[in-house]
Amino acid sequence: MTDETTLEFDTSTPLGAAFRVDTGSVWAEAVDHETITKVGVNSLVAFQGSTATEYLIGILDRVTRDLYDAGLEETGEGDDFEPVESRQRDLFRVVLLGTYRKVEGTKRNTFKRGADSYPLVDALCWVVAGTNLQRLMGALSKDVEETKRLSLGHFVSDKTATAVADGDRLFQRHAALLGSTGAGKSWAVALILEKAKQLESPNLIVFDMHGEYGPLSQGEDPIARSFKLANSSIQENDEAEILHLPWWLLNQEEMQSLLLDRSESNAPNQAARLSHHVRELKLEALKARDNDGVAAQFTVDSPVPYSLEQLLERLQADDEQRVEGSRGPKNGPFFGTLTRFLTRMRARTEDRRYSFMFAPGGTTSEYEWLHQFAKDLLGTKPGIKVIDFSEVPAEVLPVVVAVLARVLYEIHFWTDPLSRTPVTLVCDEAHLYLPNQVSDTAEQRALESFERIAKEGRKYGISLLVVSQRPSDLSRTVLSQCNNFMVLRLTNDQDQAVIRRLMPDNQASLTGALPLLDVGEALLIGDAMVLPTRIKLDQPKVKPRSATLSFWSEWSNRAVDDADLVSAVESMRRQSRLSAGTQ
Numbered sequence: 398m399t400d401e402t403t404l405e406f407d408t409s410t411p412l413g414a415a416f417r418v419d420t421g422s423v424w425a426e427a428v429d430h431e432t433i434t435k436v437g438v439n440s441l442v443a444f445q446g447s448t449a450t451e452y453l454i455g456i457l458d459r460v461t462r463d464l465y466d467a468g469l470e471e472t473g474e475g476d477d478f479e480p481v482e483s484r485q486r487d488l489f490r491v492v493l494l495g496t497y498r499k500v501e502g503t504k505r506n507t508f509k510r511g512a513d514s515y516p517l518v519d520a521l522c523w524v525v526a527g528t529n530l531q532r533l534m535g536a537l538s539k540d541v542e543e544t545k546r547l548s549l550g551h552f553v554s555d556k557t558a559t560a561v562a563d564g565d566r567l568f569q570r571h572a573a574l575l576g577s578t579g580a581g582k583s584w585a586v587a588l589i590l591e592k593a594k595q596l597e598s599p600n601l602i603v604f605d606m607h608g609e610y611g612p613l614s615q616g617e618d619p620i621a622r623s624f625k626l627a628n629s630s631i632q633e634n635d636e637a638e639i640l641h642l643p644w645w646l647l648n649q650e651e652m653q654s655l656l657l658d659r660s661e662s663n664a665p666n667q668a669a670r671l672s673h674h675v676r677e678l679k680l681e682a683l684k685a686r687d688n689d690g691v692a693a694q695f696t697v698d699s700p701v702p703y704s705l706e707q708l709l710e711r712l713q714a715d716d717e718q719r720v721e722g723s724r725g726p727k728n729g730p731f732f733g734t735l736t737r738f739l740t741r742m743r744a745r746t747e748d749r750r751y752s753f754m755f756a757p758g759g760t761t762s763e764y765e766w767l768h769q770f771a772k773d774l775l776g777t778k779p780g781i782k783v784i785d786f787s788e789v790p791a792e793v794l795p796v797v798v799a800v801l802a803r804v805l806y807e808i809h810f811w812t813d814p815l816s817r818t819p820v821t822l823v824c825d826e827a828h829l830y831l832p833n834q835v836s837d838t839a840e841q842r843a844l845e846s847f848e849r850i851a852k853e854g855r856k857y858g859i860s861l862l863v864v865s866q867r868p869s870d871l872s873r874t875v876l877s878q879c880n881n882f883m884v885l886r887l888t889n890d891q892d893q894a895v896i897r898r899l900m901p902d903n904q905a906s907l908t909g910a911l912p913l914l915d916v917g918e919a920l921l922i923g924d925a926m927v928l929p930t931r932i933k934l935d936q937p938k939v940k941p942r943s944a945t946l947s948f949w950s951e952w953s954n955r956a957v958d959d960a961d962l963v964s965a966v967e968s969m970r971r972q973s974r975l976s977a978g979t980q
Contacts (some may be wrong), residue, residue: 412442413489415516422490423493426487433487439931440526441554454533457490458492526554547563573876576885584937594620599781600818613941626797627640646700647800648697648698649672650842655839658737659838676696683695709739712735718730795830796842796843822859823864844872880923884922893911918933
């Protein structure tokens with residue numbers, strides 16, 4: 398009796414036969430010329446393996462048709478010949494992906510990545526379609542345990558076959574979600590978050606650069622908990638919680654990159670006095686709390702609250718210090734060397750755009766504040782958090798995002814290994830703060846924080862999901878650490894070239910379909926999917942605010958309201974998106 402889960406092919410009607418075999422691909426000649434005209438590129442093909450129960454599965458990546466001379470006869474004029482007959486020949490190339498076995502020991506219908514053997518010359522092959530395709534996909538997904546299954550959509554080649562990824566593998570070794578504007582990246586992120594919400598204790602933190610994912614925190618049963626960096630507009634917004642990043646969370650490298658002009662001749666003196674006073678202020682704060690344990694072991698980079706006003710006062714005293722000399726008072730060792738630094742520092746700390754960092758207020762100066770901060774962002778009630786960075790000044794965005802990522806990483810690093818719950822940082826619009834080329838020290842420090850997470854985070858249960866529309870602008874170090882890729886439509890040739898370089902040589906041709914993908918279609922590559930697969934992603938139930946405006950329709954139906962423009966101007970002046978009419 399035939400097993401309804403086993404691949405079965407009719408040996409009397411093969412698609413073709415192999416005539417050239419190498420370690421990565423197989424060239425075959427079609428014997429069924431009608432079927433080959435109906436088989437599309439990226440279809441799956443099965444070659445007979447070394448035994449009757451083994452098939453080598455590959456993906457069709459090239460089809461050619463030509464005419465060849467079947468015979469020649471002499472023309473009677475010297476050594477000239479002319480063809481007797483020309484025949485059609487259909488050739489196709491298949492990139493080998495894995496091995497399917499009907500029986501392997503005590504197991505049935507198994508599939509493994511890679512080819513243990515290779516088809517012999519004249520080995521028959523068949524297109525994997527219809528029932529056989531469903532059976533193969535069933536064999537692929539059955540190896541994914543129920544607790545690891547992440548259903549993302551269906552296969553483009555068969556709408557009845559569900560595309561299931563291994564959720565563990567997708568997040569364990571970092572992943573990248575790449576695609577041009579309008580290809581469906583935000584929907585894909587929302588879909589993944591929606592699926593994660595169904596788990597008992599998901600733990601993901603979304604760095605939302607444009608305020609797209611706010612809808613996920615709305616409704617009776619929200620998917621996520623929403624945070625927004627503190628400013629005047631957030632204080633009247635009940636949909637998002639206020640998030641502060643006080644200055645004392647900055648380590649010395651970050652503070653110097655934010656406040657110091659390293660081109661100045663006095664920059665070394667400024668950096669030295671800044672570090673000296675910060676350490677002294679932190680030590681005094683710890684002693685005032687009688688926290689001798691931490692005071693004996695802390696460093697200048699330890700996140701201990703201290704007074705920003707006192708820091709400015711001590712730097713001012715250094716800049717104005719006069720000391721007694723043999724001939725009377727004279728300038729101190731730092732007299733006048735900190736003037737420009739103090740001016741820059743005061744300008745930055747008094748700029749209301751940086752109020753979330755330099756004027757947070759509330760309980761942020763208290764020692765226990767960081768405890769609650771950790772609970773809010775690394776806790777799992779609820780486990781999905783969305784942090785809105787849309788109103789952070791562009792010039793400091795890399796530093797701000799990196800400070801938050803570094804603090805979260807270090808808290809997670811110092812968590813007892815037996816108590817860690819894995820956490821994933823979803824880096825939306827990652828090219829803005831994980832650039833391939835940095836232009837200043839601040840960007841360099843920010844990039845180093847993420848590169849450290851990319852290199853070491855897996856060991857400590859913290860991973861990255863990098864989301865970007867420009868792979869060519871992303872850090873090569875971060876991208877090279879990603880083991881899984883969900884690639885939507887990419888039209889730029891430089892971006893396509895990045896994806897080709899990330900793929901094995903024998904699979905690089907799969908990227909040829911990238912500019913032709915429909916909205917919501919993606920190529921899945923990596924450990925999470927056994928086969929590189931083209932799928933149609935499901936639409937999320939709750940959609941982010943990322944829909945492209947219908948220009949022609951809007952121009953036809955809606956005029957600009959003057960009051961909206963006035964409100965926008967006032968928001969620009971306030972550097973906050975306030976509702977119309979707010980004073």
